[in-house]
Amino acid sequence: MATALAVxxxxxxxxxxxxxxxxxxxxxxxxxxxMDALVMEFFEIFRKIQESRTKALEQLSTAYRALxxxxxxxxxxxxxxxxxxxxxxxxxEISSRYLMGISIPxxxxxxxxxxxxxxxxGLHMTSSVLDExxxxxxxxxxxxxxxxxxxxVAFAIARELEKTKRRVNALEYILIPRxxxxxxxxxxxxxxxxxxxxxxxxxxxxIIEEHR
Amino acid sequence: MNADRLIKFELARxxxxxxxxxxxxxxxxxxxxxxxxxxxxxxxxFKRKELEILAKLLPEADWEKLQLPxxxxxxxxxxxxxxxxxxEVEAKVAAKLLGKEAARELLIxxxxxxxxxxxxxxxxQYLFVW
Numbered sequence: 001m002a003t004a005l006a007v008x009x010x011x012x013x014x015x016x017x018x019x020x021x022x023x024x025x026x027x028x029x030x031x032x033x034x035m036d037a038l039v040m041e042f043f044e045i046f047r048k049i050q051e052s053r054t055k056a057l058e059q060l061s062t063a064y065r066a067l068x069x070x071x072x073x074x075x076x077x078x079x080x081x082x083x084x085x086x087x088x089x090x091x092x093e094i095s096s097r098y099l100m101g102i103s104i105p106x107x108x109x110x111x112x113x114x115x116x117x118x119x120x121x122g123l124h125m126t127s128s129v130l131d132e133x134x135x136x137x138x139x140x141x142x143x144x145x146x147x148x149x150x151x152x153v154a155f156a157i158a159r160e161l162e163k164t165k166r167r168v169n170a171l172e173y174i175l176i177p178r179x180x181x182x183x184x185x186x187x188x189x190x191x192x193x194x195x196x197x198x199x200x201x202x203x204x205x206x207i208i209e210e211h212r
Numbered sequence: 213m214n215a216d217r218l219i220k221f222e223l224a225r226x227x228x229x230x231x232x233x234x235x236x237x238x239x240x241x242x243x244x245x246x247x248x249x250x251x252x253x254x255x256x257x258f259k260r261k262e263l264e265i266l267a268k269l270l271p272e273a274d275w276e277k278l279q280l281p282x283x284x285x286x287x288x289x290x291x292x293x294x295x296x297x298x299x300e301v302e303a304k305v306a307a308k309l310l311g312k313e314a315a316r317e318l319l320i321x322x323x324x325x326x327x328x329x330x331x332x333x334x335x336x337q338y339l340f341v342w
Contacts, residue, residue, distance in 0.1 A: 020216060027219035029288035030226060030340050036293060037286060037338050040326050098229040098254050100338055106257075167222065175215050 007182045009189035017186065021179040028171040034100060035168055038161045041099065045154045052150050056143040063136035070133040074126065082121040082130055092145065102160045107149040112142045226340040228252040231281065237266055238275040248281070256281065262335045269308050270301065277301040282332070283339040284325055293322040 007013050070079050093108045116123060116131045231248035240246040240263050247257040258280060270278060278301045285296040296319055297306045303318040309331055310324050320328065328336055 023216060023219055026288070026342050027223055030223060030286075030342055032292065033286040033288060033340060034226060034338075036322070037325075040322065040329065044326065044330055096254070097256065098250060098252060101225050101228050101252070103254075171219075 007186060009186045009193070011190065014183065014186045014190065017179055017183050021176065021183060024171055024176050024179060028168060028176065031164055031168045031171065035161065035164045037100060038157055038164060042154065042157045042161060045150060045157060049147070049150050049154055052143065052147040056140065056147050059136065059140040059143050063133065063140045066129070066133035066136045070127070070129045073129050078125065079130060079133075082126050085122065086120040086134075088120075090141070099157070100160070102156050104153045104156045105149060107145060109142070109145055112145075113138045223340075223342065229254075229256070230283075230337060230339060231256055234279040234281065236276050237263065237270070237278040237280060240280055241267060241275070256337070257334060259334045262332050265331070266305060266335060269305050274301050274304075278305060281335050281337040282306065284320075284328065284336055285339045285341050287341040290319070293325075295320050295325050297328075 007017065067079075074082075090112065091110055095106050095108070096103045097106045098104070113135060116134075119131075119134055121130070228251050231250050233248065235243075235246075235248055240258055245257065246260065246263060247255045250256050263280075266278065266280075267275065279299065282297060282299075282302045282305070285298060287294075287296060290296060296317055297303050298317050300316055303316060304314045306312075306318050306320070306328060307314040310320065310327060312318065312320075312324075
Protein backbone atom coordinates (compact mmCIF):
# COMPACT_ATOMS: atom_id res chain seq x y z
CA MET A 1 0.00 0.00 0.00
CA ALA A 2 2.82 2.33 0.89
CA THR A 3 4.43 1.66 -2.46
CA ALA A 4 1.21 2.69 -4.19
CA LEU A 5 1.57 6.10 -2.53
CA ALA A 6 5.37 6.11 -2.96
CA VAL A 7 6.07 7.46 0.50
CA UNK A 8 9.44 7.89 2.11
CA UNK A 9 9.54 6.85 5.76
CA UNK A 10 10.38 10.22 7.32
CA UNK A 11 8.80 12.21 10.12
CA UNK A 12 8.00 15.03 7.68
CA UNK A 13 6.13 12.61 5.47
CA UNK A 14 4.32 11.24 8.54
CA UNK A 15 3.09 14.71 9.48
CA UNK A 16 2.05 15.42 5.90
CA UNK A 17 0.11 12.17 5.70
CA UNK A 18 -1.61 12.81 9.02
CA UNK A 19 -2.79 16.17 7.65
CA UNK A 20 -4.01 14.52 4.46
CA UNK A 21 -5.85 11.84 6.40
CA UNK A 22 -7.50 14.47 8.57
CA UNK A 23 -8.65 16.38 5.48
CA UNK A 24 -9.87 13.20 3.78
CA UNK A 25 -11.86 12.18 6.86
CA UNK A 26 -13.38 15.64 7.16
CA UNK A 27 -14.27 15.59 3.47
CA UNK A 28 -15.76 12.13 3.84
CA UNK A 29 -17.93 13.16 6.82
CA UNK A 30 -19.19 16.27 5.06
CA UNK A 31 -19.87 14.52 1.78
CA UNK A 32 -21.79 11.88 3.68
CA UNK A 33 -23.88 14.65 5.27
CA UNK A 34 -24.45 16.06 1.80
CA MET A 35 -25.46 12.63 0.55
CA ASP A 36 -27.97 12.26 3.39
CA ALA A 37 -29.41 15.69 2.62
CA LEU A 38 -29.65 14.81 -1.07
CA VAL A 39 -31.42 11.53 -0.29
CA MET A 40 -33.90 13.48 1.83
CA GLU A 41 -34.50 15.97 -0.97
CA PHE A 42 -34.83 13.15 -3.47
CA PHE A 43 -37.52 11.39 -1.45
CA GLU A 44 -39.38 14.66 -1.06
CA ILE A 45 -39.26 15.25 -4.81
CA PHE A 46 -40.29 11.65 -5.41
CA ARG A 47 -43.36 12.21 -3.22
CA LYS A 48 -44.16 15.36 -5.19
CA ILE A 49 -43.75 13.49 -8.50
CA GLN A 50 -46.21 10.83 -7.38
CA GLU A 51 -48.75 13.48 -6.38
CA SER A 52 -48.25 15.49 -9.58
CA ARG A 53 -48.45 12.39 -11.76
CA THR A 54 -51.68 11.24 -10.13
CA LYS A 55 -53.18 14.70 -10.55
CA ALA A 56 -52.02 14.98 -14.16
CA LEU A 57 -53.34 11.51 -15.07
CA GLU A 58 -56.70 12.23 -13.45
CA GLN A 59 -56.91 15.53 -15.28
CA LEU A 60 -55.96 13.91 -18.60
CA SER A 61 -58.59 11.27 -18.09
CA THR A 62 -61.21 14.01 -17.43
CA ALA A 63 -59.98 15.89 -20.49
CA TYR A 64 -60.21 12.84 -22.77
CA ARG A 65 -63.69 12.09 -21.43
CA ALA A 66 -64.70 15.66 -22.28
CA LEU A 67 -63.16 15.24 -25.75
CA UNK A 68 -65.10 12.01 -26.32
CA UNK A 69 -68.28 13.83 -25.34
CA UNK A 70 -67.36 16.55 -27.76
CA UNK A 71 -66.79 14.04 -30.58
CA UNK A 72 -70.16 12.45 -29.84
CA UNK A 73 -72.17 15.66 -29.57
CA UNK A 74 -70.44 17.92 -32.06
CA UNK A 75 -69.06 15.37 -34.48
CA UNK A 76 -65.48 14.25 -35.08
CA UNK A 77 -64.87 16.27 -38.22
CA UNK A 78 -66.20 19.48 -36.69
CA UNK A 79 -64.09 19.01 -33.58
CA UNK A 80 -60.94 18.36 -35.63
CA UNK A 81 -61.72 21.40 -37.77
CA UNK A 82 -62.16 23.58 -34.67
CA UNK A 83 -58.87 22.25 -33.27
CA UNK A 84 -57.10 23.18 -36.53
CA UNK A 85 -58.39 26.73 -36.24
CA UNK A 86 -56.99 27.07 -32.77
CA UNK A 87 -53.56 28.66 -32.44
CA UNK A 88 -51.48 28.66 -29.31
CA UNK A 89 -48.04 29.69 -28.18
CA UNK A 90 -47.26 28.94 -24.60
CA UNK A 91 -44.67 31.22 -23.01
CA UNK A 92 -42.56 29.19 -20.61
CA GLU A 93 -39.60 30.72 -18.83
CA ILE A 94 -37.00 28.19 -17.80
CA SER A 95 -34.40 29.48 -15.37
CA SER A 96 -32.22 27.63 -12.94
CA ARG A 97 -31.97 27.67 -9.19
CA TYR A 98 -29.31 26.08 -7.05
CA LEU A 99 -29.70 23.40 -4.42
CA MET A 100 -26.49 22.38 -2.67
CA GLY A 101 -24.47 23.37 -5.71
CA ILE A 102 -26.73 21.56 -8.18
CA SER A 103 -28.33 23.58 -10.89
CA ILE A 104 -31.98 22.61 -11.05
CA PRO A 105 -34.53 23.97 -13.50
CA UNK A 106 -37.21 26.38 -12.36
CA UNK A 107 -40.13 26.63 -14.78
CA UNK A 108 -42.43 29.61 -14.74
CA UNK A 109 -45.39 30.07 -17.01
CA UNK A 110 -48.22 32.51 -17.29
CA UNK A 111 -51.92 31.82 -17.39
CA UNK A 112 -52.58 28.70 -19.45
CA UNK A 113 -56.35 28.74 -19.37
CA UNK A 114 -58.08 30.98 -21.89
CA UNK A 115 -61.68 31.88 -22.42
CA UNK A 116 -63.67 30.67 -25.41
CA UNK A 117 -63.22 33.98 -27.25
CA UNK A 118 -59.44 33.86 -27.25
CA UNK A 119 -58.99 30.24 -28.32
CA UNK A 120 -59.35 31.00 -31.98
CA UNK A 121 -62.19 28.79 -33.19
CA GLY A 122 -65.51 30.21 -34.32
CA LEU A 123 -68.27 30.24 -31.75
CA HIS A 124 -71.22 30.00 -34.12
CA MET A 125 -70.33 26.53 -35.39
CA THR A 126 -69.13 25.00 -32.10
CA SER A 127 -70.78 23.78 -28.94
CA SER A 128 -70.09 24.45 -25.28
CA VAL A 129 -68.79 20.85 -24.95
CA LEU A 130 -65.81 21.89 -27.07
CA ASP A 131 -65.11 24.76 -24.67
CA GLU A 132 -65.24 22.32 -21.79
CA UNK A 133 -62.87 19.87 -23.49
CA UNK A 134 -60.44 22.70 -24.32
CA UNK A 135 -60.60 23.97 -20.71
CA UNK A 136 -59.86 20.51 -19.34
CA UNK A 137 -56.90 20.05 -21.70
CA UNK A 138 -55.51 23.46 -20.72
CA UNK A 139 -55.69 22.44 -17.07
CA UNK A 140 -53.92 19.17 -17.93
CA UNK A 141 -51.22 21.09 -19.79
CA UNK A 142 -50.44 23.17 -16.67
CA UNK A 143 -50.16 20.02 -14.57
CA UNK A 144 -47.93 18.33 -17.17
CA UNK A 145 -45.53 21.30 -17.22
CA UNK A 146 -45.33 21.15 -13.41
CA UNK A 147 -44.72 17.41 -13.57
CA UNK A 148 -41.95 17.92 -16.15
CA UNK A 149 -40.24 20.45 -13.85
CA UNK A 150 -40.43 18.13 -10.85
CA UNK A 151 -39.08 15.20 -12.85
CA UNK A 152 -36.19 17.29 -14.18
CA VAL A 153 -35.35 18.28 -10.59
CA ALA A 154 -35.45 14.63 -9.54
CA PHE A 155 -33.05 13.68 -12.38
CA ALA A 156 -30.64 16.48 -11.40
CA ILE A 157 -30.68 15.40 -7.75
CA ALA A 158 -30.26 11.75 -8.69
CA ARG A 159 -27.22 12.57 -10.87
CA GLU A 160 -25.62 14.59 -8.09
CA LEU A 161 -26.44 11.84 -5.60
CA GLU A 162 -24.66 9.32 -7.80
CA LYS A 163 -21.59 11.57 -8.08
CA THR A 164 -21.50 12.25 -4.35
CA LYS A 165 -21.89 8.56 -3.55
CA ARG A 166 -18.97 7.74 -5.86
CA ARG A 167 -16.81 10.33 -4.10
CA VAL A 168 -17.81 9.14 -0.64
CA ASN A 169 -17.03 5.56 -1.66
CA ALA A 170 -13.69 6.58 -3.19
CA LEU A 171 -12.74 8.30 0.05
CA GLU A 172 -14.08 5.55 2.28
CA TYR A 173 -12.75 2.53 0.43
CA ILE A 174 -9.70 3.79 -1.45
CA LEU A 175 -8.11 7.00 -0.26
CA ILE A 176 -8.60 6.75 3.52
CA PRO A 177 -7.46 3.07 3.74
CA ARG A 178 -4.45 3.92 1.53
CA UNK A 179 -3.49 6.85 3.72
CA UNK A 180 -3.97 4.76 6.84
CA UNK A 181 -1.84 2.03 5.30
CA UNK A 182 0.92 4.50 4.42
CA UNK A 183 0.79 5.99 7.90
CA UNK A 184 1.07 2.55 9.45
CA UNK A 185 3.97 1.72 7.15
CA UNK A 186 5.87 4.92 8.07
CA UNK A 187 5.23 4.46 11.78
CA UNK A 188 6.40 0.86 11.65
CA UNK A 189 9.47 1.84 9.61
CA UNK A 190 10.32 4.68 12.01
CA UNK A 191 9.91 2.33 14.99
CA UNK A 192 12.11 -0.20 13.24
CA UNK A 193 14.75 2.47 12.56
CA UNK A 194 14.64 3.48 16.20
CA UNK A 195 15.11 -0.12 17.29
CA UNK A 196 18.01 -0.51 14.81
CA UNK A 197 19.67 2.63 16.20
CA UNK A 198 19.19 1.43 19.73
CA UNK A 199 20.71 -1.96 18.95
CA UNK A 200 23.56 -0.32 17.03
CA UNK A 201 24.34 1.95 19.98
CA UNK A 202 24.25 -0.98 22.38
CA UNK A 203 26.57 -2.94 20.11
CA UNK A 204 28.98 0.02 19.80
CA UNK A 205 28.93 0.45 23.56
CA UNK A 206 29.72 -3.24 24.03
CA ILE A 207 32.63 -3.06 21.53
CA ILE A 208 34.04 0.04 23.28
CA GLU A 209 33.83 -1.71 26.64
CA GLU A 210 35.56 -4.79 25.16
CA HIS A 211 38.45 -2.62 23.94
CA ARG A 212 39.00 -0.96 27.35
CA MET B 213 -1.43 14.78 -4.23
CA ASN B 214 -4.41 15.51 -6.48
CA ALA B 215 -6.87 13.97 -4.03
CA ASP B 216 -6.16 16.83 -1.62
CA ARG B 217 -7.04 19.44 -4.18
CA LEU B 218 -10.16 17.51 -5.12
CA ILE B 219 -11.33 17.29 -1.51
CA LYS B 220 -10.64 21.00 -0.95
CA PHE B 221 -12.57 21.81 -4.11
CA GLU B 222 -15.49 19.65 -2.99
CA LEU B 223 -15.51 21.27 0.44
CA ALA B 224 -15.45 24.74 -1.12
CA ARG B 225 -18.31 23.78 -3.45
CA UNK B 226 -20.49 22.54 -0.61
CA UNK B 227 -21.46 26.03 0.49
CA UNK B 228 -21.41 27.72 -2.91
CA UNK B 229 -25.19 27.92 -2.95
CA UNK B 230 -25.32 30.15 0.14
CA UNK B 231 -26.34 33.78 -0.19
CA UNK B 232 -23.79 36.58 -0.12
CA UNK B 233 -25.99 38.36 2.38
CA UNK B 234 -29.22 37.50 4.10
CA UNK B 235 -32.28 39.70 4.12
CA UNK B 236 -34.89 40.18 6.81
CA UNK B 237 -38.42 38.88 6.47
CA UNK B 238 -39.67 42.47 6.48
CA UNK B 239 -37.39 43.38 3.57
CA UNK B 240 -38.35 40.22 1.68
CA UNK B 241 -42.05 40.96 2.10
CA UNK B 242 -41.56 44.47 0.76
CA UNK B 243 -39.78 43.32 -2.41
CA UNK B 244 -41.75 42.54 -5.56
CA UNK B 245 -39.32 39.73 -6.40
CA UNK B 246 -37.87 38.54 -3.08
CA UNK B 247 -34.43 37.11 -3.82
CA UNK B 248 -30.79 37.17 -2.72
CA UNK B 249 -27.59 36.84 -4.75
CA UNK B 250 -25.59 33.71 -3.96
CA UNK B 251 -21.84 33.12 -3.71
CA UNK B 252 -21.75 31.22 -6.99
CA UNK B 253 -23.20 34.20 -8.84
CA UNK B 254 -26.73 32.89 -9.18
CA UNK B 255 -29.88 34.15 -7.49
CA UNK B 256 -31.91 32.44 -4.81
CA UNK B 257 -35.60 33.35 -4.87
CA PHE B 258 -38.09 33.05 -2.05
CA LYS B 259 -41.66 31.97 -2.64
CA ARG B 260 -44.14 34.57 -1.42
CA LYS B 261 -46.37 31.84 0.00
CA GLU B 262 -43.58 30.78 2.36
CA LEU B 263 -42.90 34.37 3.39
CA GLU B 264 -46.54 34.69 4.30
CA ILE B 265 -46.39 31.48 6.37
CA LEU B 266 -43.39 32.89 8.25
CA ALA B 267 -45.15 36.24 8.73
CA LYS B 268 -48.11 34.44 10.28
CA LEU B 269 -45.87 32.46 12.63
CA LEU B 270 -44.08 35.52 14.00
CA PRO B 271 -45.25 38.76 15.60
CA GLU B 272 -44.61 41.81 13.41
CA ALA B 273 -41.87 43.03 15.77
CA ASP B 274 -39.78 39.98 14.87
CA TRP B 275 -40.04 40.38 11.10
CA GLU B 276 -36.99 42.62 11.08
CA LYS B 277 -34.99 40.12 13.17
CA LEU B 278 -35.67 37.01 11.09
CA GLN B 279 -32.87 36.64 8.56
CA LEU B 280 -33.60 34.72 5.37
CA PRO B 281 -32.79 32.11 4.28
CA UNK B 282 -32.84 30.20 7.54
CA UNK B 283 -29.76 28.01 7.75
CA UNK B 284 -30.03 24.35 8.63
CA UNK B 285 -26.46 23.65 9.71
CA UNK B 286 -25.18 20.13 9.11
CA UNK B 287 -22.17 19.44 11.28
CA UNK B 288 -20.41 16.06 11.36
CA UNK B 289 -19.54 16.61 15.02
CA UNK B 290 -23.26 16.70 15.90
CA UNK B 291 -23.59 13.17 14.61
CA UNK B 292 -25.06 11.80 11.41
CA UNK B 293 -28.56 13.10 10.71
CA UNK B 294 -28.51 15.86 13.30
CA UNK B 295 -28.73 19.51 12.35
CA UNK B 296 -28.79 22.85 14.05
CA UNK B 297 -30.84 26.00 13.51
CA UNK B 298 -29.03 28.99 14.97
CA UNK B 299 -30.34 32.44 15.78
CA GLU B 300 -33.03 33.31 18.28
CA VAL B 301 -35.86 34.17 15.89
CA GLU B 302 -34.83 31.52 13.34
CA ALA B 303 -34.88 28.84 16.04
CA LYS B 304 -38.19 30.17 17.33
CA VAL B 305 -39.88 29.92 13.95
CA ALA B 306 -38.46 26.43 13.31
CA ALA B 307 -39.58 25.30 16.77
CA LYS B 308 -43.09 26.62 16.11
CA LEU B 309 -43.29 24.77 12.81
CA LEU B 310 -42.04 21.54 14.35
CA GLY B 311 -44.03 21.87 17.56
CA LYS B 312 -40.90 21.91 19.70
CA GLU B 313 -39.83 24.07 22.58
CA ALA B 314 -38.07 27.25 21.48
CA ALA B 315 -34.41 27.70 22.35
CA ARG B 316 -31.57 29.96 21.23
CA GLU B 317 -30.18 27.09 19.19
CA LEU B 318 -32.44 24.34 18.01
CA LEU B 319 -31.08 20.86 17.53
CA ILE B 320 -33.18 18.86 15.09
CA UNK B 321 -33.01 15.40 13.60
CA UNK B 322 -33.51 13.97 10.11
CA UNK B 323 -37.34 13.61 10.09
CA UNK B 324 -37.63 17.13 11.46
CA UNK B 325 -35.19 18.46 8.86
CA UNK B 326 -37.32 16.82 6.17
CA UNK B 327 -40.47 18.40 7.61
CA UNK B 328 -38.85 21.81 7.80
CA UNK B 329 -37.63 21.56 4.20
CA UNK B 330 -41.05 20.37 3.05
CA UNK B 331 -42.76 23.39 4.58
CA UNK B 332 -40.10 25.95 3.75
CA UNK B 333 -38.19 24.75 0.67
CA UNK B 334 -36.99 28.18 -0.50
CA UNK B 335 -36.69 30.03 2.81
CA UNK B 336 -34.40 27.39 4.34
CA GLN B 337 -30.99 26.29 3.10
CA TYR B 338 -28.43 23.71 4.11
CA LEU B 339 -25.19 24.98 5.57
CA PHE B 340 -22.25 22.60 5.87
CA VAL B 341 -20.02 23.33 8.84
CA TRP B 342 -16.60 21.86 9.48
